[in-house]
Amino acid sequence: MATIEVQRQILPILESPNKGARFYNPELPQSEPFVPGHRTCAGCGPSIQYRMTSKAAGDNTILVGPTGCMYVANSSYLCTPYNVPWAHTQIGSSGSFTAGVSAAYEAMIRKGKWQGKFPNIICEAGDGSSSDIALASISGALYRNHDCLIICYDNEQYANTGIQASSRTPYGGMTTFSPPGPEVPEGKKLYPKDLARMMAAGHPHCYVGTASVGYPIDLMNKVRKGLNHKGAAFLMIYTPCQKGFVYETPRSIDLGRLVVECGLYPMWEWSPEKREYDYSFRPASMRPVSEYLKLQGRFGHLHAEHVANLQKFANRQWKMMGIQIPEALLLAEDAKNVTNMAAAAEAQAVAETV
């Protein structure tokens, strides 16, 4: 059969020392595929991420929006913030609808029905979609290796429906489905599903990574690496939610850094070529989890023992990344020491990593 070869885009990686962990880059693309005119909350982490992601992708892009905040609060009929084609799909269809768009372009370009370079096809799925209802759908798209990027904008809860626990809600996180009470003082008893690692382990031919809105250049570079990878890619991106986390609105980016500095959001990339994890990203400092928790109302009910449990969880993440854990963080695994550290004087960086 006579077919036309599919031409693909290659996006340049932005220059930045230490993998984009510390510095802002003034040489950002001018393109704004995601423009003002939506109804997201002030300080909305997912929409900050949306702007960075779409800016990194550029104009030859198609966005897929499964049900969630980034559907409901972004798109209002007769008023759209998307400067590129965008389509809603069902919350359980994140991977499958995206796969359909990708497959359509493969066939249409190959059969001469559409002329041009293969578009960037990006799905913006919430963590409820990604880790729960569309898990199989996304796994299917990654497994079959459709050329697309699936993003889990991870605000660690079902926010659009009014703050309910998802598989990504952290231990101790208060939601309307995991409220604290005398019998369940910690609220959420389960630890979050290690979603990004599941995706890397199960689909090793895919580019997989984690990112945070606290590190814009790193985030945008990972988006571009995911798009440049011929085949499927998956990114899980920390995007705080003011409404659900209950924090001061201007601190979204601070939280995006603190969650990494406290070891609660390990930053890594999975290389499909080398078939190994890259843990070389280093935050500016390492801090006890209490630094991150105390800024958020959703953790306000926690007792010292619960904070200590979260420190143990964070220390396991540091260990997993092969980072030596400072003694202060090991001590914080003990509830007694957590009580002592709660004083403001202890609220400071315990180690420099860079």
Place this chain on the structure above:
Amino acid sequence: MPVMEATKRMVRINGCVASAQAAKYADVDVIAAYPIRPYTATMMALAQMVANGELDAEYIVADSEHSQLSIAHGAASAGARVFTGSSGVGVQFAYELYSPISGSRMPVQMMIADRTLDPPGDFGSEHTDALSTRDMGWLMGWSCDAQEAFDNHLIAYRIGEDRRVLLPQMVCQDGFFVSHITGDVELPDMGQVREFLPPYKHPYPLDPRHPVSHGPQIMPEQGPPLQLERARAMEESMAVVEQAHEEFAQIFGRKYDPWLEEYKTDDAEVVFFLQGAHAVTAKFAIQHMRERGIKVGMVRLRTIRPYPTEQVRESLSKFKVVGVIETNMALGSVSSGGALYAEAAAALYEADKHPLVMSFMAGMGGEAIVLKEFYWMTEKMIEAQKRGKIEKRTHWVGFEH
């Protein structure tokens, strides 16, 4: 491409393979497959065609029926011609997608080879799987043999992709009675197909050169105008359905009434009203009863969405008794039987003359409706005619004397 060289020829294939052949002739771009009996054979045939290089399409083995329909939705939104299918509980697993697909006006095509719903697991054919989605905005109709299945796929694409319609289509056939029974099928010349079915071009695809937003969130007052548009598209499709069948007859030489097939109805007093494959057996039964002087006929519903209300009223009001053969279940419904009764009775409401209407639960579980059951049902209709009223609305055939 080999398919382009194809010239008209007769083949002996079953309904599943006829559907696959139709998808090939329609030169579909994206196929979304997931296995469930009995429709699977269609996807098996398509997989082989792609492997052989007879068809250039993206063949996707989905992770569920829900994903199948989502893939189809995404691919159609991007502007591709899409083919998918399912059976039984698989049709139900994808239920969420039926309204979004028709609401976004994507002419996805879905082949259904009927299968009973669980419980318990039964491979036999009942129409309940597809019929349970009948109000979701999909064009829908049943074929009664492999040739008609092949033809219906092409006709459905033509109707659904028409700019006046832009609606998805369920092209249904009875599991096993059509899907797995071979028949003579005329495969057309590719030139005929090109003449009948122009290349698909959606007016507002997801194309970076002309950005559009599909399916944004709406306020309650913005819903009704959109629902009205979808309802109007379904209503206005009726003229397109008729036009497509006329042109099909001109180009391919096979003429179907788009709505109803009538068999020996000219002087009939009692008639069967049914869909799908059991019409084939019904015709034999009617021939035998005619030899004994019984004035029985048959009206087969070919298209149930859009429902041909006027045509059904005009046709059925000519008779004394109408026996609806359901082959589907609508538990607790108006007749406490199947779904066909209610709509036939409603269509007759405005008629000047009203036949007696009764409902037969026959062919349930995928059992054949045998000749003696047709005789028994005819007797029940004649008894009602003599009595001037029905004994009861619904008879479970085989469970009564």
